[in-house]
Amino acid sequence: MLLSAExxxxxxxxxxxxxxxxxxxxxxxxxxNKHKLRGFVFNDGNGVVIExxxxxxxxxxxxKEIDLSAPPLSRIDTLNIEDIKLKTDDDFTIIExxxxxxxxxxxPDMTLxxxxxxxxxxxxxxxxxxxxxxxxxxxxxxxxxxxxxYDRKNTSMQNFAMCDKCKAEYEDPTNRRxxxxxxxxxxxxxxxxxxxxxxxxxAQDNEAVEKxxxxxxxxxxxxxxxLGGFHLVCDARNEEAVMLLRINKHRLTKxxxxxxxxxxxxxxxxxIAKSEKELIVSKERPIxxxxxxxxxxxxxxxxxxxxxxxxxxxxxxxxHELILKKLKFPIVATSANxxxxxxxxxxxxxFKKLPLVVEVSLNHNREIINGCDDSVMMQVANQxxxxxxxxxxxxxSFVTKIQKSKKILALGAQQKSTITLAFEGNIIIxxxxxDLNTVGSMEYFRQTVQTFQRLYNFKPDIxxxxxxxRYETTKWAKEYIQNHPSCELMxxxxxxxxxxxxxxxxxxxEEVLAFCFDGTGFGDDGKLWGGEVLLATAHKYKRVYHLEExxxxxxxxxxxxxxxxxxxxxxxxxxxxxxxxxxxxFVSSFDKNEIQTLHLMQKxxxxxxxxxxxxxxxxxxxxxxxxxxxxxxxxxxxMIMERLSCEFRTKRKYKFTLYNDVICCQNLIxxxxxxxxxxxxxxxxxxxLAEMILQISLQYKNKRVILSGGVFQNSYLLEKxxxxxxxxxxxxxxxxxxxxxxxxxxxxxxxxxxHQNN
Numbered sequence: 001m002l003l004s005a006e007x008x009x010x011x012x013x014x015x016x017x018x019x020x021x022x023x024x025x026x027x028x029x030x031x032x033n034k035h036k037l038r039g040f041v042f043n044d045g046n047g048v049v050i051e052x053x054x055x056x057x058x059x060x061x062x063x064k065e066i067d068l069s070a071p072p073l074s075r076i077d078t079l080n081i082e083d084i085k086l087k088t089d090d091d092f093t094i095i096e097x098x099x100x101x102x103x104x105x106x107x108p109d110m111t112l113x114x115x116x117x118x119x120x121x122x123x124x125x126x127x128x129x130x131x132x133x134x135x136x137x138x139x140x141x142x143x144x145x146x147x148x149x150y151d152r153k154n155t156s157m158q159n160f161a162m163c164d165k166c167k168a169e170y171e172d173p174t175n176r177r178x179x180x181x182x183x184x185x186x187x188x189x190x191x192x193x194x195x196x197x198x199x200x201x202x203a204q205d206n207e208a209v210e211k212x213x214x215x216x217x218x219x220x221x222x223x224x225x226x227l228g229g230f231h232l233v234c235d236a237r238n239e240e241a242v243m244l245l246r247i248n249k250h251r252l253t254k255x256x257x258x259x260x261x262x263x264x265x266x267x268x269x270x271x272i273a274k275s276e277k278e279l280i281v282s283k284e285r286p287i288x289x290x291x292x293x294x295x296x297x298x299x300x301x302x303x304x305x306x307x308x309x310x311x312x313x314x315x316x317x318x319x320h321e322l323i324l325k326k327l328k329f330p331i332v333a334t335s336a337n338x339x340x341x342x343x344x345x346x347x348x349x350x351f352k353k354l355p356l357v358v359e360v361s362l363n364h365n366r367e368i369i370n371g372c373d374d375s376v377m378m379q380v381a382n383q384x385x386x387x388x389x390x391x392x393x394x395x396x397s398f399v400t401k402i403q404k405s406k407k408i409l410a411l412g413a414q415q416k417s418t419i420t421l422a423f424e425g426n427i428i429i430x431x432x433x434x435d436l437n438t439v440g441s442m443e444y445f446r447q448t449v450q451t452f453q454r455l456y457n458f459k460p461d462i463x464x465x466x467x468x469x470r471y472e473t474t475k476w477a478k479e480y481i482q483n484h485p486s487c488e489l490m491x492x493x494x495x496x497x498x499x500x501x502x503x504x505x506x507x508x509x510e511e512v513l514a515f516c517f518d519g520t521g522f523g524d525d526g527k528l529w530g531g532e533v534l535l536a537t538a539h540k541y542k543r544v545y546h547l548e549e550x551x552x553x554x555x556x557x558x559x560x561x562x563x564x565x566x567x568x569x570x571x572x573x574x575x576x577x578x579x580x581x582x583x584x585x586f587v588s589s590f591d592k593n594e595i596q597t598l599h600l601m602q603k604x605x606x607x608x609x610x611x612x613x614x615x616x617x618x619x620x621x622x623x624x625x626x627x628x629x630x631x632x633x634x635x636x637x638x639m640i641m642e643r644l645s646c647e648f649r650t651k652r653k654y655k656f657t658l659y660n661d662v663i664c665c666q667n668l669i670x671x672x673x674x675x676x677x678x679x680x681x682x683x684x685x686x687x688x689l690a691e692m693i694l695q696i697s698l699q700y701k702n703k704r705v706i707l708s709g710g711v712f713q714n715s716y717l718l719e720k721x722x723x724x725x726x727x728x729x730x731x732x733x734x735x736x737x738x739x740x741x742x743x744x745x746x747x748x749x750x751x752x753x754x755h756q757n758n
Contacts, residue, residue, distance in 0.1 A: 007055055007056060008055060010053040011053075011084070012050070012083075013050040014048075016046055016078045017047060020148075021136075022136065025094050025173075035061060037052050041093075044098045045098075073107060075105070094173055097151055108392050112138050112316065116133045116138055116139075121325075134182050139180065142431070144366065145370070145455070159367075192319075192363070193363045194362060209323060213327055220360070224320075228343060232334050236298075236299050242332060249354075255303065256311075258332060259313055261314075266280070269296045272290055286391075288312055292308055306643070307642070308642075319364075341434065342434050370451055373390040381723070387743075389418065390431045396428070396429040396737060397427065404422070407421070408750050411465045412473060416432065416741050417433040417434060419449060427747070428456075430448055430452060446476075463487055464491070464749040464752065465489070466745070467493055493524055494529070502514075503538060503733075505736065514541075517615070520611055530613025535703070551568045552608065563589060570669070572666070582673070585626055618641065626678060650680050654684055686717045694721075694728065705733070707733075712734070
């Protein structure tokens with residue numbers, strides 16, 4: 001029976017989200033043919049556009065199935081439908097992309113999929129052992145793209161002309177590699193090269209892999225070019241190799257990430273909970289912080305000295321798979337960079353900056369357009385916590401119901417820098433940029449801003465930055481405003497931005513009670529805050545509690561030397577004579593003249609800025625536990641105290657006082673000074689912090705609690721707080737997809753700007 005014209009409908013469907021480079025068009029093509037519909041599909045700057053024609057009920061089923069069974073790497077943010085006039089299509093086709101305004105969301109780089117891995121180790125497959133195998137479900141995206149839409153001509157793959165076999169796969173809508181932009185093979189793809197320090201290629205492709213593996217086996221540190229930059233790699237079992245890497249890289253104790261061949265080898269070294277395993281084997285393959293087994297004999301002791309956790313991950317590119325398959329042992333895989341600088345992407349830069357660290361590298365000639373480090377995560381109370389937002393997860397994009405006509409660029413903080421764009425109902429957070437303490441890191445920051453402006457044809461109407469006058473992002477923002485006077489400048493207080501970042505992730509439109517505990521941030525009173533309790537909405541905040549002020553004697557030097565901070569706290573409580581009379585190792589670590597000098601500096605305010613920082617309080621307690629040496633890396637005191645808290649557990653806690661708007665810790669410090677069981681100090685101290693949070697939360701029991709800031713990277717403390725809040729039926733939110741540390745600041749800044757009147 002022939003259908004009448006009245007029963008045939010044509011719909012135009014606009015889909016936005018992550019719908020390019022993830023197999024969406026072939027999915028639509030197959031679905032339309034399944035339902036015997038006519039029309040076409042194409043990419044444009046906003047996402048995917050579909051015109052589909054057929055019997056009304058069939059078209060309805062087709063649209064419903066799009067939403068229910070979209071490709072695994074895709075994410076549909078909006079799906080809009082309009083009725084249009086009938087056309088005379090013969091069938092359903094995929095047509096060329098069209099350039100329009102750019103607001104489609106770009107997919108992050110993705111881990112090698114199981115289908116490609118199976119083919120790579122199949123001797124009968126033409127891509128057997130091919131180190132750049134990929135399909136629509138895996139492989140590079142962000143790191144190779146120059147501009148949107150995501151087409152091969154707009155990526156670093158434009159330099160590699162496809163062979164006939166690859167082209168046939170690329171043009172076949174029923175093939176897994178249809179429009180997989182990085183598609184290649186031995187005949188037409190990138191080449192591996194084994195490069196010496198003299199920049200001479202000594203081997204290629206599979207021979208190059210063999211040579212680099214031989215170097216690792218012999219105890220050398222090598223560089224391997226991955227998706228978003230180079231890794232420094234050595235045998236994670238070899239004490240001499242690991243220590244030599246540490247010495248040459250000037251990274252004496254900071255933990256090193258370890259890559260394992262598979263979960264079986266990983267579980268020999270670490271205790272892995274089921275939820276942690278799911279995260280480790282996920283398609284994003286982040287570095288995950290997990291507990292080491294006490295009796296493990298595989299990893300050498302220098303991997304993560306003095307702490308009980310280690311960052312672990314599995315291979316995420318075909319090249320990593322090949323190398324681990326040959327080695328059969330875990331490797332250190334840490335970012336190739338100078339301290340505080342971004343990951344190195346270029347071969348020449350590698351040997352220029354790290355000639356004492358590496359003598360050979362495994363390079364390839366597929367250009368990295370956008371550098372991207374490895375993501376770092378942990379699990380606390382069955383929730384994922386992001387510590388570094390990067391490969392696999394970033395760019396992180398989501399939609400917001402808040403409509404604002406102006407385009408917003410938020411610049412984040414000085415440490416753990418990210419940027420955030422907000423426009424046309426979209427929010428996009430960049431991958432981790434780093435600490436902006438060097439010329440190189442600032443250049444990388446500027447490149448990242450330019451990349452996102454280019455990708456989204458984006459010119460900001462509003463720039464948002466921190467209030468700290470010496471932050472490089474603040475300076476950059478003010479310089480930009482001078483050169484673009486039509487652009488508006490907004491500045492958001494650091495800890496308020498911490499609260500806002502979590503509110504943004506959960507789209508909270510309510511007044512919250514935010515505990516923003518971190519190292520330091522510039523306060524509205526010009527002092528260094530860091531132990532703040534805020535009543536906050538998306539429009540404003542009120543500071544309801546803060547840690548009692550104390551001095552950082554020597555300023556920046558005190559951050560490196562925790563015993564200075566501890567001594568400063570003693571000066572607030574005891575007289576000099578009382579301190580001299582104390583019979584403990586801490587006071588004995590100073591000579592009398594040193595104590596007198598530091599006391600004079602504090603009393604007269606000589607290079608002794610006041611702070612309310614919980615992060616610095618951690619440092620002080622760490623010193624009072626008997627650790628007197630300077631810190632080697634940020635957060636070291638907290639990580640060591642976390643280990644001690646787990647080793648020497650107790651439910652006991654110290655006394656503290658809440659009066660007016662101040663959290664007073666004098667009783668806490670007195671008790672620590674007089675503590676007879678020093679090993680219990682870390683657990684009792686963190687139990688006390690958790691109790692502080694509970695007692696303040698009970699004063700505002702109808703308010704949702706927000707926990708944000710670098711201090712909450714301490715899993716022992718965070719879990720204690722979560723348990724107490726849950727037990728007392730207090731609602732709470734902790735950032736999960738967004739970094740809980742300063743990496744989330746840019747999102748908080750953007751969220752504030754979105755809520756201000758146009």
